[in-house]
Amino acid sequence: MQQQSCQVAIIGAGPAGLACAIRLRQLGVQEVLLIEREAAAGGIPRHCGHSPFGMREFHRLLSGPAYARRLVQQAIDLGVRLLLTTTVVKLGEGGLLLLSTPAGEQRLQAERVVICTGNRETPRSARLVSGTRPMGIMTTGALQAMIYLKRLQPFLHPVIVGSELVSFSALLTCRHAGIKPVAMVDSSSRVTALRIAAMLPRALGVPLFLNSSIKSIAGRQRVAAVEIEDHSGQVRTLPCDGVIFSGRFVAESSLIRQSHLHIDQRSGGPVVDQYGRCSDPHYFAGGNLLHPVDTAGWCWSEGRRLAVFVHAGLHGKLPATARLLEIETGSADIRYFTPQRIAIPQSASDFGPLADASPGLQLRFSDASRGELELRADDAVVASRHLRARAETRQLLELPLAKLFQCEALSLHLTRRTPE
Amino acid sequence: MTVSDDFFDIIVVGTGVVGSAMARRFTLEGARVLVIEKSSDTLDGASKANSAILHTGFDATPAGSQEQLCIAEGYAEYLQIRERLNLPLLECGALLLAWNQQEADMLEQILRDAHRNGVSSTRLITRKQVLDREPQIGAAVVAAIDVPGEFVIDPWSAPYAYLLQAIENGARLERNCELLGGSFDSDSWRLQTSKGELRGRHVINCAGLFGDRIDQLLIGQSSFEIRPRKGQFVVFDKSAAGLTRSILLPVPTATTKGIVVCPTIFGNLLVGPTAEEQPSRECADTDSGALARLIDRGRAILPALQQHSVTATYAGIRPATEHKDYQIKWHPERNYCCVGGIRSTGLSAALGIAARVFREYGEAGARHHPLEAPRWPGVPGITETVKRGWQQADNGGIVCHCELVTRREIEQALQGPITPGSLAELKRRTRVTMGRCQGFYCSAELSELTNGLFEQALGEKF
Numbered sequence: 001m002q003q004q005s006c007q008v009a010i011i012g013a014g015p016a017g018l019a020c021a022i023r024l025r026q027l028g029v030q031e032v033l034l035i036e037r038e039a040a041a042g043g044i045p046r047h048c049g050h051s052p053f054g055m056r057e058f059h060r061l062l063s064g065p066a067y068a069r070r071l072v073q074q075a076i077d078l079g080v081r082l083l084l085t086t087t088v089v090k091l092g093e094g095g096l097l098l099l100s101t102p103a104g105e106q107r108l109q110a111e112r113v114v115i116c117t118g119n120r121e122t123p124r125s126a127r128l129v130s131g132t133r134p135m136g137i138m139t140t141g142a143l144q145a146m147i148y149l150k151r152l153q154p155f156l157h158p159v160i161v162g163s164e165l166v167s168f169s170a171l172l173t174c175r176h177a178g179i180k181p182v183a184m185v186d187s188s189s190r191v192t193a194l195r196i197a198a199m200l201p202r203a204l205g206v207p208l209f210l211n212s213s214i215k216s217i218a219g220r221q222r223v224a225a226v227e228i229e230d231h232s233g234q235v236r237t238l239p240c241d242g243v244i245f246s247g248r249f250v251a252e253s254s255l256i257r258q259s260h261l262h263i264d265q266r267s268g269g270p271v272v273d274q275y276g277r278c279s280d281p282h283y284f285a286g287g288n289l290l291h292p293v294d295t296a297g298w299c300w301s302e303g304r305r306l307a308v309f310v311h312a313g314l315h316g317k318l319p320a321t322a323r324l325l326e327i328e329t330g331s332a333d334i335r336y337f338t339p340q341r342i343a344i345p346q347s348a349s350d351f352g353p354l355a356d357a358s359p360g361l362q363l364r365f366s367d368a369s370r371g372e373l374e375l376r377a378d379d380a381v382v383a384s385r386h387l388r389a390r391a392e393t394r395q396l397l398e399l400p401l402a403k404l405f406q407c408e409a410l411s412l413h414l415t416r417r418t419p420e
Numbered sequence: 421m422t423v424s425d426d427f428f429d430i431i432v433v434g435t436g437v438v439g440s441a442m443a444r445r446f447t448l449e450g451a452r453v454l455v456i457e458k459s460s461d462t463l464d465g466a467s468k469a470n471s472a473i474l475h476t477g478f479d480a481t482p483a484g485s486q487e488q489l490c491i492a493e494g495y496a497e498y499l500q501i502r503e504r505l506n507l508p509l510l511e512c513g514a515l516l517l518a519w520n521q522q523e524a525d526m527l528e529q530i531l532r533d534a535h536r537n538g539v540s541s542t543r544l545i546t547r548k549q550v551l552d553r554e555p556q557i558g559a560a561v562v563a564a565i566d567v568p569g570e571f572v573i574d575p576w577s578a579p580y581a582y583l584l585q586a587i588e589n590g591a592r593l594e595r596n597c598e599l600l601g602g603s604f605d606s607d608s609w610r611l612q613t614s615k616g617e618l619r620g621r622h623v624i625n626c627a628g629l630f631g632d633r634i635d636q637l638l639i640g641q642s643s644f645e646i647r648p649r650k651g652q653f654v655v656f657d658k659s660a661a662g663l664t665r666s667i668l669l670p671v672p673t674a675t676t677k678g679i680v681v682c683p684t685i686f687g688n689l690l691v692g693p694t695a696e697e698q699p700s701r702e703c704a705d706t707d708s709g710a711l712a713r714l715i716d717r718g719r720a721i722l723p724a725l726q727q728h729s730v731t732a733t734y735a736g737i738r739p740a741t742e743h744k745d746y747q748i749k750w751h752p753e754r755n756y757c758c759v760g761g762i763r764s765t766g767l768s769a770a771l772g773i774a775a776r777v778f779r780e781y782g783e784a785g786a787r788h789h790p791l792e793a794p795r796w797p798g799v800p801g802i803t804e805t806v807k808r809g810w811q812q813a814d815n816g817g818i819v820c821h822c823e824l825v826t827r828r829e830i831e832q833a834l835q836g837p838i839t840p841g842s843l844a845e846l847k848r849r850t851r852v853t854m855g856r857c858q859g860f861y862c863s864a865e866l867s868e869l870t871n872g873l874f875e876q877a878l879g880e881k882f
Binding site for chain 2: 037038039087089102103104105126129135146149150151152153154177178222250252254257258
């Protein structure tokens with residue numbers, strides 16, 4: 001089997017991976033290998049044929065594919081080596097990767113590996129929806145790839161399940177292909193995306209059923225109808241020829257789950273410290289793998305920040321870890337947070353300037369939540385903020401590393417919470 | 421020559437695992453065989469969804485029943501032929517677990533049955549031995565029977581290999597060919613089908629869920645009534661596969677073998693089936709409540725399953741009848757054989773059933789010359805027990821990322837020799853879309869690769 005080596009291998013050429021690769025080259029790292037399993041780089045934006053992308057990165061409004069093209073071109077111009085149609089099959093200790101390429105198996109030894117494999121939507125099966133399994137059931141991601149990349153129409157009158165941002169993306173994607181959804185259905189009492197998004201289905205003449213969940217799918221070869229049930233128990237049959245399960249993003253962490261790296265059960269992604277470093281310090285992780293789901297722009301800025309830590313690590317400039325401090329929480333409302341642990345250095349001054357680059361804590365809540373969000377170090381509040389969070393929105397909390405040097409126990413709390 | 425002009429020694433009705441094994445056996449014995457299938461795909465009925473266990477028949481009762489004998493013979497033949505057909509085997513063994521004293525008290529009887537059935541390697545083991553071997557099993561376990569011979573196989577490649585070997589040795593397959601009626605003139609059959617009239621000397625009914633209907637259609641009566649029994653399954657992510665290396669069986673009841681937790685040959689972990697009587701022979705729907713209960717049961721058996729996600733859910737329908745045993749019966753006066761009521765053990769027993777039916781055919785006086793040098797086509801290796809396509813050169817790149825299925829494997833499957841007529845069949849041949857994303861990543865690529873090939877297209881150009 002062939003074996004090659006490089007300084008940094010990045011897995012996944014979406015916004016986070018591309019941004020990290022670009023910044024690493026800008027920082028002077030010679031060999032940056034960006035591994036992408038699809039035949040083209042760009043990640044999810046590549047098949048989001050609509051705006052808005054690129055405000056943060058290019059200060060202008062771009063469509064997903066145009067945005068992806070610009071990022072990829074920038075990476076190529078800076079000398080990032082792209083390895084397309086190449087799948088990482090196994091993560092080994094110390095940065096030894098097993099790859100599948102069209103030419104067969106290969107090994108790659110990287111000094112540092114950055115995992116940016118992103119996230120994907122929860123399909124019908126994992127949602128345990130009742131009914132038959134006819135053709136015409138898919139996630140938004142699959143729909144977008146079919147429509148924007150292949151110009152194929154899988155159905156004409158689907159039902160869209162969900163009301164996250166991506167659900168409205170599904171709506172726009174349908175519109176692009178002349179597909180007319182018969183309904184949008186969501187179990188929550190209000191749309192999960194910004195309230196203003198609720199105007200979109202109305203403007204397009206698509207009925208929006210809130211407080212309603214999908215009860216079962218009928219149809220033998222193709223979808224024929226779905227049954228939806230509202231919170232009062234009333235069941236309604238909607239004839240349709242497809243079902244789009246949108247949102248409920250989960251980390252694409254398959255590789256990590258089958259490796260030696262530790263998994264965070266809450267986020268479904270790897271456990272990382274404040275530098276984005278995994279339990280094996282040869283590995284780093286960033287982007288939506290850590291926090292399903294954020295915008296391309298957010299992942300891009302995170303990828304850039306991560307590059308600084310990876311670069312420092314390559315040159316032995318990340319402070320040596322004296323101990324690892326796990327962040328605990330007793331709050332069931334907190335769906336996940338990242339980083340999950342803090343690497344405490346030998347001396348307080350080691351936190352140094354790099355510490356300031358850390359974005360702090362990122363959190364998400366299962367439901368709309370209100371209250372005082374606190375980070376407590378040995379029962380002293382070291383960071384807090386008033387929280388008024390909608391479900392599925394990113395929340396941030398400062399991570400005052402200098403105050404944590406002596407700390408023995410670190411925990412997150414949400415108090416005085418009342419449902420919105 | 422068109423199929424209507426031809427005359428066959430044997431017409432097999434149905435291309436489930438039993439029909440496929442039947443076609444293979446009679447072809448190898450020198451008979452001219454036609455297999456008909458009403459669906460556009462082979463393996464489209466009861467055989468497509470099961471637990472994929474190759475049973476020893478240790479728990480088949482009573483000893484000497486058709487089921488017990490066919491499982492024993494089928495099991496032995498599978499092990500004997502599998503390498504030549506490139507069929508996989510996961511030699512995992514099974515533990516039959518007792519979870520309370522009442523169940524533990526039943527183990528002695530099960531062990532006696534096993535020994536009487538000739539499965540001599542079974543033995544009782546203590547709670548400590550269970551937990552030493554499978555430390556993830558729930559602490560409430562009391563005792564177990566170790567059945568080292570219970571294995572896991574590929575439920576789709578096996579019947580495909582049987583049918584493929586039949587066809588490569590001269591059998592003929594007609595799909596989209598529904599049986600509408602037939603008449604026997606004391607020497608041979610004329611069958612009316614959706615593809616016209618077909619003629620043959622003998623008819624073997626391997627119609628699975630429609631076995632009784634075919635009996636009625638051709639001989640006016642049936643010795644059994646199909647009582648469809650649905651089984652739902654939950655497939656857990658590959659990350660859960662390490663939780664048990666063994667098949668974990670419950671103490672069976674009078675009506676069902678119960679809910680099993682077992683590794684799959686594709687590197688997942690399976691929990692199921694339920695056993696639900698229902699009127700429909702075709703509607704293999706799942707129910708969220710039943711699936712949730714299966715997951716709970718799985719977590720009781722393997723508590724660490726809590727931390728693993730669900731990859732897929734499915735349901736299969738078993739052709740149970742009012743009888744416990746198989747209903748295999750020749751009607752020599754009509755050159756007709758019914759192979760009915762082959763319920764959940766069909767995958768293990770199919771080769772044995774075919775051998776039995778052929779023996780009885782010979783005893784009735786029929787004679788053929790067995791093929792001197794039959795062809796042994798190997799099926800593509802798609803399981804985790806063999807070197808996979810992605811590990812080989814010129815694989816065209818991976819299309820299905822979750823299951824690591826390459827472009828070349830898909831293209832080869834689409835070329836035949838038995839071309840898939842639907843995505844479901846392509847999935848059974850290659851594993852595409854079977855993984856945790858269920859098509860999030862590969863649907864678009866697949867819809868392009870299969871454009872124009874399937875009756876039900878994945879998408880239309882716009």
